[in-house]
């Protein structure tokens with residue numbers, strides 16, 4: 001691992017591009033919520049579409065491999081990065097349009113996700129409250145189609161702007177092209193490393209209707225005797241549920257759920273129920289069945305266990321944490337050991353959710 005010297009800041013090395021700054025040997029530790037050490041040989045901050053175009057047009061960096069970094073909330077860094085790291089810092093939040101059936105809100109990809117949720121609610125444009133407190137940036141949200149408490153980003157998505165990393169052209173992408181799936185999108189497949197998302201627009205339906213039905217939310221309704229919660233109440237509940245179960249990355253390094261909840265066929269599910277009748281599972285409308293990966297990891301006895309400084313969170317076995325000073329390889333050794341024991345007991349291969357670099 002290279003030791004990061006003081007972030008060297010230089011001009012972009014090309015006449016007429018004085019407003020672009022290239023930083024060398026930058027520690028990425030503060031830029032990933034797991035707090036894993038890694039050094040970017042070259043880092044460029046992106047505040048606009050024009051900044052991306054300057055990188056694409058640059059004789060040195062234009063053809064170099066690139067890595068797009070958002071809030072760093074969904075990556076596991078296992079090595080230093082020889083690629084040009086583009087750190088997306090596009091700002092701004094605004095109401096674009098007030099339609100009879102929806103508010104259309106736009107946010108810069110570099111805005112903090114939770115800040116957007118709180119801001120839209122405060123403006124009187126609810127609809128994102130179930131997604132409160134998800135760590136990361138607005139631009140990273142469509143990449144993994146973030147979801148929680150019965151709502152996914154795709155349910156509120158209008159369109160996004162991105163800049164192509166080969167041509168430098170700005171494009172607007174609509175839901176069909178984004179090919180959203182469970183913690184999945186085109187940006188994890190054919191467009192991976194091909195474009196930089198710069199702005200995202202959301203469609204917040206009017207009139208607002210609460211998204212209820214998730215067990216944890218129903219519990220809050222029963223506890224408080226509230227049959228029809230307001231958007232603010234839902235926001236407060238989601239924040240309270242997350243704070244009780246999930247580690248705050250500002251205090252304990254983590255990347256949220258480390259594995260996806262696997263989808264299985266009814267036959268596979270019957271086989272697993274045969275192995276353990278208490279397995280937590282949810283039938284989905286398409287006939288497949290979602291298994292609770294956290295439950296399976298917990299059932300294998302992993303809660304609270306560690307490999308080096310990487311550990312399994314005590315209150316949610318689906319979340320791996322940095323107990324202080326962990327390195328990426330420790331996290332991956334722990335992840336593989338968990339995968340093996342879940343496979344041994346249930347015959348299911350767990351798939352990591354974050355991008356492993």
Ligand code: EPU
Nearest residue numbers: 148149150256257259260261280292294295298316317318
């Ligand atoms: N469970 C256990 N032990 C555990 C963890 C979970 O028995 O250690 C059981 C729970 O009791 C529950 C079931 O497993 O019966 C599911 O747990 P939970 O409701 O906490 O949700 P999850 O499936 O573990 C998913 C998302 C979370 C999201 C929550 C709430 C994925 C991979 N994870 O977790 O998303 O916040 O639902 O909607 O889909 C994230 O993606 O980073 C994330 C945190």
